[in-house]
Amino acid sequence: MWFSSGMQRAVWAVLLWPYLLTLCIPLVCKEEQGSLTRCPSISQEKLLDRVIQHAELIYRVSEESCSLFEEMFVPFPMRLQRNQAGYACITKELPIPSSKSEIQQMSDKWLLHSVLMLVRSWIEPLVYLQTTLDLYDDASEVLLNKTKWVSEKLLSLEQGVMVLIKKMLDEGMLPTTYSEQGLLHNDGQPEMLESVMRDYTLLSCFKKDAHKMETFLKLLKCRQTDIYNCA
Amino acid sequence: MYKHTYMVPPRHPHLTGCVSTNLETFRCRWNVDYFQNLSQPGDLRLFYINNKPPHAPPKEWSECPHYSTDRPNECFFNENHTTVWAYYSVQLRSKDLAILYDENRFNVEDIVQPDPPVGLNWTLLNMSLTGAYYDIMLSWKPPRSADVEMGWMTLQYEIQYRSVTSELWEVVDLVKNTQRSIYGLQTNVNHEVRVRCKMHGGKEFGEFSNSVFVHISSKVSTFPVVALFIFGSLCLVAILMLVVISQQEKLMVILLPPVPGPKIRGIDPEILKKGKLRELTSILGAPPELRPELYNNDIEEQNDTLTDLDTDWLMDHSLSSNCSPLSVGFRDDDSGRASCCDPDLPSELEVSPFHPLTPTQILSKEPSCPAASEQSTLVQGSTGVEPLFVAPSREALYTQVSGVRSSGNVLLSPEVDKTTNEDSEKDMTEKEKEKKAFQLLVMNADDGGYTSELNAGNMSPRSSEGDMSERDMSDHSKAGEDLSSSPSPSPYYKSDTSSMSALAPVPVYTMVEGVDTQNSLLLTPNSTLAPQMINQKSVPTPDGYLAPDLLSSVTL
Numbered sequence: 144m145w146f147s148s149g150m151q152r153a154v155w156a157v158l159l160w161p162y163l164l165t166l167c168i169p170l171v172c173k174e175e176q177g178s179l180t181r182c183p184s185i186s187q188e189k190l191l192d193r194v195i196q197h198a199e200l201i202y203r204v205s206e207e208s209c210s211l212f213e214e215m216f217v218p219f220p221m222r223l224q225r226n227q228a229g230y231a232c233i234t235k236e237l238p239i240p241s242s243k244s245e246i247q248q249m250s251d252k253w254l255l256h257s258v259l260m261l262v263r264s265w266i267e268p269l270v271y272l273q274t275t276l277d278l279y280d281d282a283s284e285v286l287l288n289k290t291k292w293v294s295e296k297l298l299s300l301e302q303g304v305m306v307l308i309k310k311m312l313d314e315g316m317l318p319t320t321y322s323e324q325g326l327l328h329n330d331g332q333p334e335m336l337e338s339v340m341r342d343y344t345l346l347s348c349f350k351k352d353a354h355k356m357e358t359f360l361k362l363l364k365c366r367q368t369d370i371y372n373c374a
Numbered sequence: 375m376y377k378h379t380y381m382v383p384p385r386h387p388h389l390t391g392c393v394s395t396n397l398e399t400f401r402c403r404w405n406v407d408y409f410q411n412l413s414q415p416g417d418l419r420l421f422y423i424n425n426k427p428p429h430a431p432p433k434e435w436s437e438c439p440h441y442s443t444d445r446p447n448e449c450f451f452n453e454n455h456t457t458v459w460a461y462y463s464v465q466l467r468s469k470d471l472a473i474l475y476d477e478n479r480f481n482v483e484d485i486v487q488p489d490p491p492v493g494l495n496w497t498l499l500n501m502s503l504t505g506a507y508y509d510i511m512l513s514w515k516p517p518r519s520a521d522v523e524m525g526w527m528t529l530q531y532e533i534q535y536r537s538v539t540s541e542l543w544e545v546v547d548l549v550k551n552t553q554r555s556i557y558g559l560q561t562n563v564n565h566e567v568r569v570r571c572k573m574h575g576g577k578e579f580g581e582f583s584n585s586v587f588v589h590i591s592s593k594v595s596t597f598p599v600v601a602l603f604i605f606g607s608l609c610l611v612a613i614l615m616l617v618v619i620s621q622q623e624k625l626m627v628i629l630l631p632p633v634p635g636p637k638i639r640g641i642d643p644e645i646l647k648k649g650k651l652r653e654l655t656s657i658l659g660a661p662p663e664l665r666p667e668l669y670n671n672d673i674e675e676q677n678d679t680l681t682d683l684d685t686d687w688l689m690d691h692s693l694s695s696n697c698s699p700l701s702v703g704f705r706d707d708d709s710g711r712a713s714c715c716d717p718d719l720p721s722e723l724e725v726s727p728f729h730p731l732t733p734t735q736i737l738s739k740e741p742s743c744p745a746a747s748e749q750s751t752l753v754q755g756s757t758g759v760e761p762l763f764v765a766p767s768r769e770a771l772y773t774q775v776s777g778v779r780s781s782g783n784v785l786l787s788p789e790v791d792k793t794t795n796e797d798s799e800k801d802m803t804e805k806e807k808e809k810k811a812f813q814l815l816v817m818n819a820d821d822g823g824y825t826s827e828l829n830a831g832n833m834s835p836r837s838s839e840g841d842m843s844e845r846d847m848s849d850h851s852k853a854g855e856d857l858s859s860s861p862s863p864s865p866y867y868k869s870d871t872s873s874m875s876a877l878a879p880v881p882v883y884t885m886v887e888g889v890d891t892q893n894s895l896l897l898t899p900n901s902t903l904a905p906q907m908i909n910q911k912s913v914p915t916p917d918g919y920l921a922p923d924l925l926s927s928v929t930l
Contacts, residue, residue: 199528199574199575202574202575203574203575206575241457241458241459241460242398242453242454242456242457242458243397243398243453243458243521243526244453347481351459351481351483352459354459354483354575355459357528358525358526361524361525361526361528362524362525362526364525365523365524365525
């Protein structure tokens with residue numbers, strides 16, 4: 144297992160390096176009234192590409208984190224039992240379509256707003272996840288780093304999507320609202336297996352939603368280019 | 375896709391897996407194995423539920439929307455029944471729902487295995503100069519079922535290739551594009567290429583595409599190249615040989631510098647040969663004052679004249695010419711003389727009223743030697759002679775006492791005592807032909823001193839009386855004071871000297887019994903001692919032999 148996490152780290156580093164170049168430049172320039180822009184403005188296409196890259200990376204890293212966590216902490220018979228009652232995904236309540244046909248019928252606006260909603264709803268739970276992972280005795284460095292990285296990138300993804308909304312939809316900057324995620328905060332000391340299953344569910348739900356975000360954004364891109372017959 | 379794994383072949387029907395190829399639909403398959411009576415459609419039923427816990431009451435479970443008609447034991451979920459990011463539970467039950475054979479839980483996006491890519495073909499990029507290798511560019515198209523254009527699915531492709539003779543597939547890293555180049559394929563070899571894909575971020579690959587065969591034949595003429603290489607290397611070797619041969623001497627000096635032979639000042643090189651270690655250690659084990667030349671740090675250039683020693687017999691050559699046993703006794707094969715009887719000492723012998731001593735006289739041999747009787751008297755009446763040690767090797771440090779002066783100095787034959795001290799000393803070269811005589815240790819008449827072979831060969835540069843030969847060379851005698859300071863009154867002989875020489879001949883030393891009133895040494899007639907001396911090796915006998923390390927303890 145140690146070996147595999149080392150391999151994971153190596154693979155992660157190898158896979159990430161092309162993306163790191165793109166991520167060095169800040170995704171979004173803060174444009175405040177009366178202040179100089181800190182960076183040159185970016186074209187809409189480039190911004191969308193950048194946002195999609197972010198989403199792809201986030202999905203891949205979340206998938207890796209989920210596998211790592213599953214390997215390390217989840218006993219084999221329990222691996223099928225995620226999303227059971229009580230451990231439903233937190234974003235279940237959000238009105239997001241789940242089939243391709245439904246999604247194809249969504250407007251650009253809807254797509255973007257859904258993405259933004261998803262991103263925002265995950266910012267706080269990921270922070271919470273980091274703190275709980277730190278409590279694990281033998282959580283590997285790799286896993287901790289990955290979750291940390293993801294939660295940072297999620298913030299920049301939020302920024303990017305907000306700018307995109309502003310550019311594409313010509314809407315004003317939406318105020319940052321965070322939905323209450325009270326159900327995540329547990330008082331008292333849950334037992335080990337319970338907390339493991341809870342975190343496992345959290346990770347797998349996040350993975351799913353990251354995939355959703357990526358898919359929505361790609362759909363959006365397809366529509367922008369309009370070369371293919373994107374429905 | 376989660377499969378239940380079994381250790382033994384399952385006896386009852388089980389789900390073999392649920393697979394989606396396009397993230398829009400999926401299908402679940404099961405296996406009946408030995409239960410052939412259940413192979414009728416309808417015997418087994420599939421129920422599913424999504425986004426709800428699997429423990430929900432059976433009412434909420436839905437049955438398979440479509441049992442496949444084209445193949446048995448399969449259930450197909452079309453787009454309407456597929457929710458992508460939902461959590462599915464699937465159960466395989468008997469007809470009457472009583473028996474639950476198997477169940478499975480998954481997310482649709484996790485069970486994606488795309489169809490194989492289509493349209494795989496290759497084009498030649500370039501060929502190598504020799505025509506042995508070439509590069510190709512592969513291209514393909516994504517599977518039709520996967521909606522890549524819309525961005526619904528993002529695929530990654532993996533290429534594998536091998537030469538048809540080999541069992542091992544070479545795997546190329548994942549690419550997102552639909553083309554990839556392969557470098558370094560060999561001509562005249564048939565290669566097989568195939569490609570498969572998986573969803574970006576997905577776990578499992580789909581099936582491989584059909585293989586494509588790549589073959590390029592070329593007439594690779596290897597002859598000129600090989601011949602060229604051989605010719606070039608031969609030329610190089612020839613040039614190298616020429617250089618080596620022409621510079622042979624210089625190279626030999628550089629590569630194999632001459633190694634000097636073993637040489638320790640004051641020690642017979644014979645000892646340094648194999649098998650004579652005991653003599654060497656006994657010599658080296660002597661107290662420093664006995665062998666100052668060994669420990670003397672002043673390395674004189676004339677040390678090299680040591681090599682002359684083998685020619686410097688301490689023999690009395692005049693005697694040797696007269697008395698064969700004597701010569702035999704002193705014979706050393708390394709002497710460098712043509713024959714043992716060659717006079718190799720300067721003819722300017724001090725012919726004095728003293729006659730050279732013959733060891734044969736001592737040994738009671740060859741009484742025919744002239745002046746033997748006189749010598750014997752001389753011996754008796756002389757201030758003392760020491761037993762002679764003949765070192766028959768080049769490091770010979772002994773000579774025969776030719777006479778004793780009234781002053782107490784011992785004259786060693788055949789050398790001229792005073793005059794030759796420095797001159798012959800200086801003249802000495804490393805050539806073995808040089809024949810010199812050494813003036814050996816001078817016995818102090820006062821003492822019943824002795825000399826050891828070490829002392830005899832002593833080369834301390836101490837100046838002393840004129841009769842003493844002050845040699846800076848290791849083979850030269852020591853000052854008389856040394857001798858006087860030598861503790862032991864009793865002489866000894868180094869039996870190993872005889873053994874060193876490895877000569878049969880009788881050693882020319884004897885034992886000093888005492889000193890008479892006139893300070894002359896009383897020597898024991900040694901007929902009995904001779905055999906002992908011959909036979910003895912390095913083991914000293916208690917009587918008459920004093921080991922060097924015991925010398926210091928002996929008091930006069």
